Amino acid sequence: MARIVMKFGGTSMAGIERIRIVAARVKREVDAGNQVAVVVSAMAGETDRLVGFCREASARYDAREYDVVVSSGEQVTSGLLAIALQAAGVPARSWLGWQLPIGTSDAHASARIEAIDMTALDASLAQGVVAVIPGFQGIDGSGRVTTLGRGGSDTSAVAVAAAMKADRCDIYTDVDGVYTTDPRIVPRARKLSRVTYEEMLELASVGAKVLQTRSVGLAMKEGVRVRVLSSFEDARDDDGHRGTLIVGEEEIDDMERQLITGIAHDKNEAKITLTQVSDRPGSVAAIFAPLAGAGINVDMIVQNIAHSTGSTDVTFTVPAVDLTRTIDVLEGARDNIGYASLVPDTHVAKVSVVGVGMRSHAGVAATMFTTLGERGINIQAIATSEIKVSVLIEEDYTELAVRVLHTAYGLDAAE
DSSP states (O other): OOEEEEEEOTTTTSSHHHHHHHHHHHHHHHHTTOEEEEEEOOOTTHHHHHHHHHHHHOTTOOHHHHHHHHTHHHHHHHHHHHHHHHHTTOOEEEOOTTTTTEEEOSOTTSOOEEEEOOHHHHHHHHTTOEEEEETTEEEOTTSOEEEOOTTHHHHHHHHHHHHHTOSEEEEEESSSSOBSSOTTTOTTOOBOSEEEHHHHHHHHHTTOOSSOHHHHHHHHHHTOOEEEEESSOOOBOTTSOBSEEEEOGGGSSOGGGOOOOEEEEEEEEEEEEEEEEEOSTTHHHHHHHHHHHTTOOOOOEEEOOOOTTSEEEEEEEEEGGGHHHHHHHHHHTHHHHOOSEEEEEEEEEEEEEEOGGGGGOSOHHHHHHHHHHHTTOOOOEEEEETTEEEEEEEGGGHHHHHHHHHHHTTOSOOO
């Protein structure tokens, strides 16, 4: 007998017929003798609808009441799935975040899970009852309902799997696994049977939309084996595997031969250049300290060669959604920073190559730069980690860059 967490996203729960399909998938696991907990998202589009209501009610809504409203979408789907399972002859009950309870911080709309009380859930699972748990929600120390931020149901599923000591956490989505890149851009992209936590974390952080970054980080911290697979088909690869397993390096063979795992891209970037910043100690801190204080994440940073006037230009990127706030913060700190002008640019994209093989192979960055240069694609900024190289380019060249890099690293599937 295995313990399994199954998580279904909004497209999987979009209507009663799809919920019945989900119930049939859960029943198969139960019939195989497994103990099952299911984590569900709200129906596709429902959370956006609920957020819209909050904004209509008041532009300055109370975040605590916002959480009460937006968490209701998952409450509906958890109850409906429990009903569908019961109709299929499977014992099931729903457990809302406050009923387990799932304890979180009090940062409403962006809470973090702190603990899950497994006492009642363990007893219920031992009796063969499927637990249906709404994702994205919990309860803080004062008893108020909280939510984890958009995409938080993935994190809920991994946290429940860790608390249950589950053998596996299956994340059902509208794709059948993790690919070497977006198949819509590169039709010859290959589905990966296994990916390391670190690689998936990097891919998620630089634009791959398969999993929420927080959920991958939690899975790596807790050692939860995660599988990404399709809600709508049972496709298997040549080795008979369904989906993609995300695991530790020790579970992946011949790591030495795995150079690059995938190519990711992200068009949700904005570039800012501050011109003629004073070239003195502390000037860069004067730029980034106010941004950090405002909770704005800065990614790539380039400090250009100093001018003869004793000044320099500083270029960096932020999420496009934070551009307006970033400009406001920098203009408010202009006297302290001492820059001549602020030049924003939203027509940029980040393209990244990711792979654990970089640790033991030289020349990965050189291949990237040479390949892009041969196609006339100019690199505006560079950022690296131990297993990732990212470049900032003009947005219009994004798809071309992804295609040529995918080929250059030998990731194209054989015809």
